[in-house]
Amino acid sequence: MxxxxxxxxxxxxxxxxxxxxxxxxxxxxxxxxxxxxxxxxxxxxxxxxxxxxxxxxxxxxxxxxxxxxxxxxxxxxxxxGYDKKPDVKQALDSARQAIVVNQLARDYIAKNPVTDAEIKAEYDRFAKTQSGEKEYHLRHILTTTEDEAKAVIAKLKGGAKFEDLAKQSKDTGSAANGGDLDWAAPSAFPPEFAAGFTKLNKGQVTETPVKTGAGFHVIKVDDVRAVKVPAMDEIKSQIAESLTQTKLAAYQEEMVKKAKVQ
Known part of the structure; x- marks a missing residue:
């Protein structure tokens, strides 16, 4: 020990x-x-x-x-006399409430467990939403002005390597790696950034600068692939936990609706 x-x-x-x-x-x-x-x-x-x-x-x-x-x-x-102090009494009341409420939640879930059928249905819904989705392996170069971004695009058309130009990117987090942003779905980026690359094919670079709140971007699509949906067994526990929290939230909402709150 x-x-x-x-x-x-x-x-x-x-x-x-x-x-x-x-x-x-x-x-x-x-x-x-x-x-x-x-x-x-x-x-x-x-x-x-x-x-x-x-x-x-x-x-x-x-x-x-x-x-x-x-x-x-x-x-x-x-x-x-510490147990009589107002802040201590308040803390004790809060701790007591948390213990009692947590036990209520555990008992409720024990009586209303998430079923395999519910997990399967949620997995199917998740898999359906992912079906047809794409992930992009991106690189980008961030500049302060639009003219700077246009200059980068001109250099690329002239034969310059994207990775070399990316070393001057204002995004210091990716500059050292040739502007590499790794694999991600469009939803992981701001809408205006995503709109700049979703119509590009593998190997293509944006023809015009893409403006976001961070500045102006030149984006390159290194590769594109379909989103891989993990097997149900791989995410079963996460789905069960999510559904459990959803059930508890619904139970709480139901109890609040029945209560007389003035």
Whole structure:
């Protein structure tokens, strides 16, 4: 356990302390206040589930020491009246609300899980929207003025290499790589930038400068390919998570609509 970050252990102890049941054999009794053994079990379970360590006597001993220290500090804080401070009470209320609401959400999803059929339907919808889409491997040269961009185009027509001219691009992020912007779909760029290259074929360069908020661009299409849709198994977990969040959002909206809000 000594190899694990203290911050992580502290967080796990805090979460498990709030969630631990009141009944259990006592781990220790601090100034008459019992600490149930179940709190250690809960923290160990979280550590193992998150892949942060394995159940061991050393882990349990470290958790025990931290729980005792936290109880001592908690008693001292209460003795000094920190639990009565407005900001502390507000923080406690917020933490309590988050814990209760999160449990409600977990129970709702457990009773209304995302089904394989829903995942398949969402995947099919996603694949359909991607069908026929293209990705472009682009290079660009950014200039401050339109005349500068026109001068670049003239040099290219005269036989200059795009990669060489790109070293003077105002886009310092891509200049060193010959203006390379890698592969991307048109939707990844501002509309006016995308409109400048979507009608070009492989190897072509824009005939006129493309103006955006950044300046004036000369764009070259290195290559074009159809968007590759990943197999469903590759993105199944992401789809399930997205659908879960959608269900929770719909449930929340439904509850808000039923509530009397003045």
């Amino acid at each position: 000594t190899a694990k970050p203290a911050r992580l252990l502290f967080a796990l102890i805090a979460a498990a302390t709030l969630a631990a049941p009141a009944f259990a054999q006592n781990l220790a009794v601090v100034n008459g206040k019992a600490i149930p053994t179940s709190r250690v079990d809960a923290i160990v379970k979280q550590v193992v589930a998150q892949g942060q360590g394995q159940d061991s006597p050393q882990l349990r001993e470290a958790i025990k020491k931290d729980l005792i220290a936290r109880e001592v500090l908690m008693q001292e804080a209460i003795k000094q």
